[in-house]
Amino acid sequence: FDQSLKLKLLNSPEQKQDCYMGCTFPNSPVVFEFHLKCNRVCSCLQVIHVACVCAGHNASRDVVTLVKSVLFHRRNPLHFHFITDSVAHQILSALFQSWMVPSVQVSFYDAEQLKSEVSWIPNKHYSGIYGLMKLTLTKALPADLSQVIVLDTDITFATDIAELWGIFRKFTDKQVIGLVENQSDWYLGNLWKNHKPWPALGRGFNTGVILLYLERLRRMRWETMWRLTAERELMSMLSTSLADQDIFNAFIKQNPVLVHQLPCFWNVQLSDHTRSEQCYTEVSDLKVIHWNSPKKLRVKNKHVEFFRNLYLTFLEYDGNLLRRELFGCPSPNSPQSIQSALEQLDEDDQCYDFRRERLTVHRVHLYFLQYEYLQADDTDITLVAQLSMDRLQMLEAICKHWEGPISLALYMSDAEAQQFLRYAQASEVLKNRKNVGYHIVYREGQFYPVNLLRNVALRNAPTPYVFLTDVDFLPMYGLYDYLRRSVVQLDMANSKKALVVPAFETLRYRLSFPKSKAELLSMLDMGTLYTFRYHVWPKGHAPTNYAKWRTATTPYRVEWEADFEPYVVVRKDCPEYDQRFVGFGWNKVAHVMELDAQEYELMVLPNAFMIHMPHAPSFDISKFRSSPSYRHCLSTLKDEFHQDMSRKYGSAALKYLTAHRSI
Numbered sequence: 032f033d034q035s036l037k038l039k040l041l042n043s044p045e046q047k048q049d050c051y052m053g054c055t056f057p058n059s060p061v062v063f064e065f066h067l068k069c070n071r072v073c074s075c076l077q078v079i080h081v082a083c084v085c086a087g088h089n090a091s092r093d094v095v096t097l098v099k100s101v102l103f104h105r106r107n108p109l110h111f112h113f114i115t116d117s118v119a120h121q122i123l124s125a126l127f128q129s130w131m132v133p134s135v136q137v138s139f140y141d142a143e144q145l146k147s148e149v150s151w152i153p154n155k156h157y158s159g160i161y162g163l164m165k166l167t168l169t170k171a172l173p174a175d176l177s178q179v180i181v182l183d184t185d186i187t188f189a190t191d192i193a194e195l196w197g198i199f200r201k202f203t204d205k206q207v208i209g210l211v212e213n214q215s216d217w218y219l220g221n222l223w224k225n226h227k228p229w230p231a232l233g234r235g236f237n238t239g240v241i242l243l244y245l246e247r248l249r250r251m252r253w254e255t256m257w258r259l260t261a262e263r264e265l266m267s268m269l270s271t272s273l274a275d276q277d278i279f280n281a282f283i284k285q286n287p288v289l290v291h292q293l294p295c296f297w298n299v300q301l302s303d304h305t306r307s308e309q310c311y312t313e314v315s316d317l318k319v320i321h322w323n324s325p326k327k328l329r330v331k332n333k334h335v336e337f338f339r340n341l342y343l344t345f346l347e348y349d350g351n352l353l354r355r356e357l358f359g360c361p362s363p364n365s366p367q368s369i370q371s372a373l374e375q376l377d378e379d380d381q382c383y384d385f386r387r388e389r390l391t392v393h394r395v396h397l398y399f400l401q402y403e404y405l406q407a408d409d410t411d412i413t414l415v416a417q418l419s420m421d422r423l424q425m426l427e428a429i430c431k432h433w434e435g436p437i438s439l440a441l442y443m444s445d446a447e448a449q450q451f452l453r454y455a456q457a458s459e460v461l462k463n464r465k466n467v468g469y470h471i472v473y474r475e476g477q478f479y480p481v482n483l484l485r486n487v488a489l490r491n492a493p494t495p496y497v498f499l500t501d502v503d504f505l506p507m508y509g510l511y512d513y514l515r516r517s518v519v520q521l522d523m524a525n526s527k528k529a530l531v532v533p534a535f536e537t538l539r540y541r542l543s544f545p546k547s548k549a550e551l552l553s554m555l556d557m558g559t560l561y562t563f564r565y566h567v568w569p570k571g572h573a574p575t576n577y578a579k580w581r582t583a584t585t586p587y588r589v590e591w592e593a594d595f596e597p598y599v600v601v602r603k604d605c606p607e608y609d610q611r612f613v614g615f616g617w618n619k620v621a622h623v624m625e626l627d628a629q630e631y632e633l634m635v636l637p638n639a640f641m642i643h644m645p646h647a648p649s650f651d652i653s654k655f656r657s658s659p660s661y662r663h664c665l666s667t668l669k670d671e672f673h674q675d676m677s678r679k680y681g682s683a684a685l686k687y688l689t690a691h692r693s694i
Contacts, residue, residue, distance in 0.1 A: 076106060076107040076108060076193075077107060077108075077196075078107065078108045078109065078110050078136075079105070079107045079108070079109050079110070079180065079192055079193060079196045080109075080110045080112060080176060080178065080179045080180065081101065081109060081110070081111050081112065081179065081180050081181075081182060081192070082111075082112040082113075082114070082165075082168060082172065082179045082180070082181045082182070082243075083097070083111070083112070083113055083114070083181070083182050083183075083184060084113075084114045084115075084142070084161050084162075084164045084165060084184075085113050085114070085115050085119040085123065085184055086115060086116040086118070086119050086142060086161040087116065087118055087119060087401075088118060088122070088398055088399070088400060088401045088402060089401065090119060090184050091118070091119045091122040091123055091398075092396075092399065092452075093184040093185055094113075094119075094123070094184040095126070095350075095396070096187065096342070096345050096346050097182060097184055097185075097186050097187065097188070098111070099345045099346075099348050099350060099353065100186075100187045100188040100189070100345045101188050101192050102132060102135070102353040103188075103345065103348070103353065104188055104189075104190055104191045104192065105191055105192055105193065106191060106193060107134075107191075107192075107193050107196075108134040108135070108136075109134065109135050109136070109192075110135075110136040110137075110138065111127075111135065111136070111137045111138070112138050112140065112172055112176075112179065113137065113138070113139050113140070114139075114140045114142050114145065114164055114167075114168075114171055115139055115140070115141070115142055116142050116143065116161075117143070118398070118402075120139050120141075121397060121398070122396065122397050122398055123137070123139070124137070124139060125395055125396075125397050126394065126395065126396050126397075129392055129393060129394050129395045130350060130353075130354070130394045131354060131392055132353055132354055133354065133355070133356050134356075138173075140171045140172070142161065142164060145164055145167045145170070145171055146160055148164075148166070148167045148170065149163035149164060149166060149167060152261055152265070152270075152271060152278075153265070153269060153270035153271070154270060154271045154274050155270050155271065155272050156271065156272060156273055156274040158274050162274030162275060163271070163274050163275050163278075164275070165181055165238065165241065165275045166257050166275050166278060166279075167254075168181065168243060168245070169243075169245055169248050169249050169253050169254060170254060172245060174249075176245055177244070177245055177246035178196075178199050178242070178243070178244055178245060178246070179242075179243050179245060180192065180195060180196060180240070180241070180242055180243075181238075181240070181241040181242075181243055182239070182240060182241075183238075183239040183240075183321065183323070185239070185321065185322040185323060186239060186240065186319060186320070186321055186322075187319070187320045187321075187322070187338075187341060187342050187345060188318070188319055189317045189318055189319065189320065189341060190317075190318045190319075194318070195240075195242070195297060195318070195319075198242060198291070198293060198297075199242060199244065201291065202242075202244060202291050203291070205288050205289060206244070206288075206289060206290065206291040207243070207244045207247045207248050207251065207253075207289045207290075208241065208242065208243060208244070208248075208279070208283070208289060208290050208291065209241065209242030209243075209290075209291040209292075209293050210236035210237065210238065210240070210241055210242075210279070210283075210290060210291075210292065210293060210298075211236065211237055211239075211240060211292070211293045211294070211295050211297050211298035211300075212233070212234050212235070212236055212237070212292060212295060213231070213234045213235040213236055213237045213300070214234075214237065214295065214299075214300040214302075214306045214309075214310070215300065215302055215306075216234070217235065217273070218231035218233075218234055218235030218280065219234060227268075228272065228277075229264060229268055229271070229272070229273075229277035229278075229280055229281050230264065230280065230281050230284045231280035231281070231283070231284055232280070232283050232284050232287050232290075235276075235280045236276075236279065236280055236283060236290065236292075237276065237298055237300055237321070237323070238275055238276040238279050239298055239300070239321040239323055240293070240297055240298040240319055240321065241279075242291070242293070256282065256286075257278055257279075257282055260278060260281050260282045260285065261278045261281075263281075264277075264278075264281050294310075294318075295309070295310035296310045296311055296316055296317055296318045296319070297318050297319050298319055298321050299311070299317055299318075299319065299320050299321060300321045300323050301320060301321060301322050301323065301335070301338060302323050320338050320341065320342070322342070346445075346449055347445050347446035347449050348445060349444065349445050350394055350445055350473060351394065351473065351475050372390055376390075381660060381663065381664065382663075382664035382667055382668070384477065384478070385478070385611075385613065385664045385668065387476075388476055388477075388478050388480065388613050389610060389611055391475055391476045391480070393472050393473055393474075393475055393480065393483065394472070394473040394475075395470065395471070395472050395473070395487060396448070396470070396471040396473070397468070397470045397491060398468055398469070398470065398491075399441075399448065399451075399452070399469045399470065399471045400452070400455055400467075400469050401465060402465060402466070402467070402468050402469075403465040403466065404436050404465075404466045404468075404493050406493065406494060407435075407515075409495055409524070410495070410496070410515045410518045410519055411435065411436070411494040411495065411496065411515065412435055412436075412494055412496040412497065412498050412511065412514050412515060412518070412600060413435065413436045413437065413438050413492035413493060413494045413496070413497050413498065413603075414429070414433050414435065414436070414437045414438070414497075414498045414500060414506070414511075415437075415438050415439075415485070415488045415489050415492055415497045415498060415499050415500065416429075416437075416438075416439055416440075416485075416488060416500050416501055416502040417439065417440040417441070417442065417481065417484035417485050417487075417488055417501075417502065418439065418440075418441055418442070418502040419441065419442045419443065419479070420443060420447050420450070420451070421646075421647070422502050422503060422646070423451065423454060425502050425503055425505075425644065426439075426455075426458075426460075426461060426502075427458060427460040427461060428505055428644075429502065429505065429506075430460050430461065430464050430467065431460065432505050432506050432507070432508060432510070433506050433510065433511050434511055435466070435494075435511040435515075436466045436467070436468070436492070436493060436494060437464075437466065437467040437468065438467075438468045438470070438488045438489070438491050438492040438493075438497075439467065439468065439469055439470065439488055439502070440470045440472050440483075440484035440485065440487040440488040441469060441470065441471050441472065442472050442474055442479060442480070442484055443471055443472075443473065443474055444473065444474045445473065447474070448471050448473075451469075451471075455469070468488075468491055468492075468493075470487050470488060470491055472484055472487055478613035478614045479613060479614050480610070480613050481612070481613060481614065481618045482608035482609060482610045482611075482612050482613070482618050482622075483608075483610050483613075485499070485608045485618075486607045486608050486610065489603070489605075489607065489608075490607075492603055494603065495524075495602060495603055496514075496518055496523065496600060496601065496602055496603060497600070497601060497602075497603050497605070498510075498514060498532070498598075498599075498600045499598060499599055499600075499601065499622075500532075500598045500641065501598070501643075503643055503644055503646055504534065504598070504641045504642065504643050504644070505544065505641065505642050505644060506532070506641045507545070507551075507639065507640050507641065507642075508544070508546060510532070510639060510641070513636075513638060513639055514530070514532075514600055514636075514639065517530055517586070517600070517636055517639075518530075518600070520586075521586060521634060523600075523602060524602075526632070527602075527629065527630055527631045527632065528601075528631060528632045528633075528634050529597075529599040529600070529601045529605075529623075529626050529631045529632070529633050529634070530586070530599060530600040530601075530634050530635075530636055530639075531575055531589070531597040531598070531599055531633055531634065531635040531636065532597070532598050532599070532600065532636060532639045532640065532641050533562075533572075533575050533577065533580055533597075533635065533636070533639065533640050533641070534562075534563035534572055534575075534597070534598055534640075534641055534642075534643060535551065535555070535560050535561065535562055535563055535640060535641070535642045535643065536560065536561050536562075536563045536564070536642060536643035536644075536645075537559065537560050537561075537642060537643070537644065537645065538561075538645055539559070539645070540644075540645055542559075542642070542644070544642070545560075545640075545642075548637075548638055548640065551640055552581060560642065562575075562577045563643055568594075570592070570593065570594040570595070571594055571595065571596045571620075572595075572596070572597060573592070573595075574589050574590065574591070574592045574595045574597075574633075575589065575597060575635055576589055576635065579635075580635060580637065583635070583637035584637055585637060586634045586635060586636055586637060587634070587635050587637070588632055588633065588634055588635075589633050589634075589635055590633070591623070591624070591627035591633065594620055595620070595623055596619040596620045596622075596623055597623065597633070598641060599623070599626070599633075601626070601631070605626065605631075606622070606625045606626065606629060608621070608622045609621045609622065609625070609672060611668050611671070611672065612665075612668060612672075614654065614661075615652040615654070616662075616665045617665060617668070617669055617672075621672055624676070625676070628676060628679075628680045628684055
């Protein structure tokens with residue numbers, strides 16, 4: 032490697048530009064840098080900036096498919112700029128933070144602060160006020176950002192986005208906006224009698240894909256110019272029909288020299304009655320597909336099956352595969368940044384796989400479906416649970432038994448998440464429940480990360496109190512209201528208490544669910560119901576003292592005992608679950624032990640119950656039963672947990688160690 036070139040590159044003033052590794056040249060897609068840390072030559076490609084307006088739960092799902100298609104083809108570092116409402120910000124920030132895609136930077140801009148810029152414009156389009164926000168990008172985005180690609184969320188890329196970015200170099204000195212011609216007859220005004228569209232140049236332009244030369248737009252006072260255009264046209268048009276697209280087109284009609292027309296394969300518009308088929312001779316010519324019809328995948332087009340399959344490929348594509356490095360050197364936000372921690376693990380350790388699992392970072396998509404919740408009062412309680420695909424059938428029943436808010440973590444692959452979406456949208460019960468937060472934790476690794484899932488669901492519970500349960504239990508009818516009354520009765524706000532809900536089970540798949548404690552006791556006596564796990568793991572729930580519960584009329588306190596793992600109601604600020612425990616074994620036991628170490632009182636509720644419904648054994652319990660190595664590693668993790676408890680709680684934790692050794 033030429034030493035003089037190395038010094039020239041490392042001292043170049045162009046390195047002060049926004050770039051991935053400090054070596055981007057504004058007019059060159061690729062340069063080289065001698066990376067001192069890696070002691071090797073690394074290619075350094077220009078950062079491509081992409082902006083999207085994204086608001087709400089559905090758009091946040093859509094934008095993930097767009098991002099996957101861009102990441103799949105890209106070879107350059109990317110910087111995504113999202114103009115979001117609070118919902119999309121929460122979802123996308125958590126997703127990208129946990130996705131850890133190398134050479135990808137993400138910035139967020141508050142749409143609420145931009146609403147005043149466009150709220151004065153009447154808009155009939157279904158996108159509402161957010162459909163106008165692309166007009167504000169010169170103000171919203173950083174002042175030193177000179178160029179950006181702007182995309183709608185219903186876009187799918189079929190090529191490297193760097194090709195589109197390269198078109199900026201073809202702009203003349205006067206051109207500031209790159210657009211594809213509109214492929215419908217909308218702006219020709221002949222779709223129906225008395226159809227009067229906004230003014231446009233010829234067929235007009237579609238704003239699903241835009242190249243914005245921000246630096247030039249700011250110099251020509253874009254904010255003033257689009258406002259004047261909108262004010263003038265609204266005097267006769269009264270409102271926009273296609274949101275920002277109408278205003279962009281009216282502006283271009285008056286200033287045609289400012290637009291750079293992109294080849295139409297950069298925005299193949301799949302709405303009904305378009306000329307999109309004239310954009311390509313072979314489907315392999317396609318660059319960008321735009322699902323701009325409200326019908327989306329049901330749109331009419333002779334090649335729609337090909338387009339649909341391409342879209343579904345990215346919809347269900349494993350996002351973990353997109354964590355690949357672009358260069359020979361690791362990037363700061365890459366999974367390789369935890370390489371040093373992995374290297375410290377002993378691969379000859381019998382429990383290596385368990386220890387490695389703790390370093391796995393799972394992608395998390397919060398609030399995968401529409402979510403609405405208004406807190407009832409300061410006694411409100413969220414049911415918290417986790418599940419995978421094989422427990423989906425429990426969701427409808429739980430929703431019928433628990434009318435309060437629910438927070439669920441679902442462990443799924445990308446393809447399974449789409450199956451779940453279709454299942455939920457087809458279910459009348461689930462479709463009508465908006466106070467259920469579904470949080471997808473994407474599958475990775477060989478173990479079921481049960482306590483990570485519980486923590487995701489717990490962290491995203493919106494209420495002051497949580498009912499920590501498992502998804503294969505049905506709460507008694509009316510439990511939600513009874514627990515809220517118990518929170519007040521037992522002064523939970525001012526004391527450390529864990530309210531124990533006694534657990535029972537049935538071996539019958541069809542059960543006439545008891546409507547009262549008296550009915551449950553009758554079924555216990557008849558052998559239709561049993562105390563939970565009495566025949567395989569009595570220690571897990573024996574301290575509940577079922578004999579006392581039968582006649583109890585007031586809450587009673589029980590003491591912690593080794594291996595006690597009740598289902599409890601606690602304040603949301605309780606300790607989280609210990610994530611070293613994965614798969615089967617000790618995942619709840621450790622949590623209850625920590626509650627006791629923090630001096631929570633365990634109070635059994637006399638008129639509460641829940642019933643475990645039968646199901647096939649999980650894969651993890653089968654491994655526990657069949658693998659001596661699995662059981663050995665679980666015992667090792669227990670020992671390490673006890674040591675950590677001793678360090679954390681001192682002499683107060685000695686009883687746990689004594690109890691553990693006596694088992």
